[in-house]
Amino acid sequence: MEQGTIKNVSVNDDLGPLLDLAGRVGHNPLLTQASTGNISLKLDGVLWIKASGKWLADATGGKILTPLDLAAVRASIRQNLDPAELYPNASIETAMHVTLPHAVVLHVHSVNTIAWAVREDAANQLATRLDGLRWQWIPYVASGIPLAREIERVLTARPETDVLVLGNHGLVLGGKDCQATETLLAEIERRLAIPPRQAHPADYALLSELALDSLWDLPDDDAIHALATDPVSRKILEGGFLYPCQAMFSDARTPELFHAATDTVPDSAAYAGRPFVIVKGLGVVLSRTMTPAEIAMLSGLAQVVQRIDPSTPLRYLTEGELAESASIAAYRYRELANASHA
Ligand SMILES: [Zn+2]
Secondary structure, three states: OOHHHOOOOOOOOOOHHHHHHHHHHHOOOOOOOOOOOEEEEEEOOEEEEEEOOOOHHHOOOOOOEEEEEHHHHHHHHHOOOOHHHHOOOEOOOHHHHHHOOOOEEEEEOOHHHHHHHOEOOHHHHHHHHOOOOOEEEEOOOOOOHHHHHHHHHHHHHOOOOOEEEEOOOEEEEEEOOHHHHHHHHHHHHHHHOOOOOOOOOOOHHHHHHHHOOOOEEOOOOHHHHHHHHOHHHHHHHHOOOOOHHHHOOOOOOOHHHHOOEOOOOOOOHHHOOOOEEEEOOOEEEEEOOOOHHHHHHHHHHHHHHOOOOOOOOEOOOOHHHHHHHOOHHHHHHHHHHHHOOO
């Protein structure tokens, strides 16, 4: 959409509260990691939505938003065309944002929500905790047109819905303005909060020795080590992929990537080319080629699994769902996520 066709929109007055909210959400690693999470505002026939691959944390200055013609985006969905394919600059979740009727729509990969949304019994667990809110559960479905159709279906059943928990994915909520949306988000987060399990500390001395003169580095975020030092987390990771972002790591989509290595020498040939190695009981070392986006994803994953009990019945992604998530859209998303953080 040409900027010139948008009348009288002031970044300060009209988009300011949206960008402020985007920034606050983007700086909370328990809500968004890297370019995950997105926000939109419907205003005078225009959908202002986070551009593909931008980080919510970079919201200051308004450069993260792109304007789309709301009627055109709605028409594309009616014709089964994913607006993210039609408008390559738009968020891959544009279809989700436009299908919800609210003026402000916020989508987050909240680690607390995901810890519930990967359970087999998520719908029942959430029913108790979100009681009284106008919410609905949507079992895992791919982003784009398939998710938009599911949202249409649940909204037809209960049009007043303003919270959706997306199975193996995250949370989306809408409000009449930014303040209402942020207040609702805080309430959901309060209800779904899970204290993380305490993990055994990493063996920093040995890890530093391994990283010396090697391809490996220690993560800045100490919490990542829980993937290696907490046996419950290791067992969960060995079960498969819990959500599509977990499969974003370049040329390493196999679940084995998340299995702990018992070999304490990660610079052996077996691990060359890996983005990271989980060294059983010791901690995690990262490849020096790992991008900030990939590291943020790994931090988020550690936070999610630290909030899942060992007895939890988990619903992992199927092979088919994983193949789908490795599609062109996911590839584009990963490329941009890696490239565009300010
Ligand atoms: Zn998402």
